[in-house]
Amino acid sequence: MDLPNIETYLRPKNLQTINNWDKDWAWLAGGTWLFSEPQPQLRVLVDMQFLDWSEIKIQEENLLIGATCPLIKILQYSWQSEWTAIAGLKSAISVLAASLKVINMATVGGNLCLALSVGTLAPIMIALGAKYEIWNLQGEARLVAAEDFQIGSRQTILQPSEVLRRVLIPIETLKWRVNYQRFGIAATDPALAIVVSAYNPENLQFKCVIGASVPAPKLLDCHHININYSPFLKNIEFINNPKASATYRREITQTLIKRSLHQLQLTNTHA
Numbered sequence: 270m271d272l273p274n275i276e277t278y279l280r281p282k283n284l285q286t287i288n289n290w291d292k293d294w295a296w297l298a299g300g301t302w303l304f305s306e307p308q309p310q311l312r313v314l315v316d317m318q319f320l321d322w323s324e325i326k327i328q329e330e331n332l333l334i335g336a337t338c339p340l341i342k343i344l345q346y347s348w349q350s351e352w353t354a355i356a357g358l359k360s361a362i363s364v365l366a367a368s369l370k371v372i373n374m375a376t377v378g379g380n381l382c383l384a385l386s387v388g389t390l391a392p393i394m395i396a397l398g399a400k401y402e403i404w405n406l407q408g409e410a411r412l413v414a415a416e417d418f419q420i421g422s423r424q425t426i427l428q429p430s431e432v433l434r435r436v437l438i439p440i441e442t443l444k445w446r447v448n449y450q451r452f453g454i455a456a457t458d459p460a461l462a463i464v465v466s467a468y469n470p471e472n473l474q475f476k477c478v479i480g481a482s483v484p485a486p487k488l489l490d491c492h493h494i495n496i497n498y499s500p501f502l503k504n505i506e507f508i509n510n511p512k513a514s515a516t517y518r519r520e521i522t523q524t525l526i527k528r529s530l531h532q533l534q535l536t537n538t539h540a
């Protein structure tokens with residue numbers, strides 16, 4: 270949709286040319302969200318397209334994915350076959366397949382920074398032990414663990430004018446087995462619950478992250494695949510709204526964890 274209140278559109282080639290950032294400015298990545306509803310609070314859009322931040326590459330111990338990497342690139346990229354966790358990453362993106370337009374245009378950074386409670390990438394980034402590199406306009410960088418980035422629905426720790434530059438995923442965790450589970454009333458409905466489980470068969474290390482049923486994705490404090498996970502859900506405050514009650518979301522989350530564990534163990538048995 271048109272955003273008639275936008276007065277200025279910038280297309281910087283680097284951050285140093287951006288001055289006087291104000292509260293009515295916003296980064297523009299794929300624009301799939303920004304142009305999907307009125308944004309009366311905004312006057313200036315800063316298009317990230319020319320920053321050239323869409324890389325996928327290996328650097329030292331990490332896979333780097335640039336913030337403006339379109340989601341479709343992750344589906345189509347020629348990944349190393351031993352990186353079993355990529356299947357989970359692809360699943361997280363494929364669930365958006367209801368809207369091809371979104372997958373083609375939307376970016377990794379846009380999905381993470383939008384920070385919807387139903388956000389599809391955040392839970393898997395947490396399960397993979399990802400870190401996010403955040404830049405300010407002076408070009409200074411800081412690293413934040415994925416689990417500390419989103420602090421609520423539509424809330425991140427980004428300060429005004431800060432930008433997510435890229436995601437760093439340890440190569441080691443790319444060799445883990447990852448299972449992505451999502452439940453919505455219909456395939457095109459927003460998720461009511463997401464569960465991502467990640468398992469390292471070499472040392473039995475295990476991680477389980479829940480999303481969509483809670484305002485921000487949450488890493489459960491259980492580290493073994495055979496543990497009884499129910500107590501970990503008891504003290505969590507699940508979203509309670511007209512779409513689904515907290516009790517229902519907790520139950521669905523438990524069911525998805527069970528399914529996820531089952532599939533990971535099956536995969537492991539057949540390995």
Ligand SMILES: Cc1cc2nc3c(=O)[nH]c(=O)nc-3n(C[C@H](O)[C@H](O)[C@H](O)COP(=O)(O)OP(=O)(O)OC[C@H]3O[C@@H](n4cnc5c(N)ncnc54)[C@H](O)[C@@H]3O)c2cc1C
Pocket residue numbers: 295296297298299300301302303304305336337365368371374375376377378379380381382383385387388389390427431432433434458459460
């Ligand atoms: C019809 C529809 C259905 C959708 N369903 C789902 C769903 O089920 N699950 C899901 O996860 N998502 C869903 N989305 C959201 C979709 O994934 C987002 O539109 C998309 O991820 C945003 O990416 P973008 O690159 O287009 O971001 P934009 O629309 O360009 O930006 C989104 C927000 O992030 C900010 N931003 C973008 N990049 C950065 C950055 N690098 N640093 C700092 N801030 C940044 C922008 O300023 C803006 O506030 C849906 C969207 C639509 C339109």
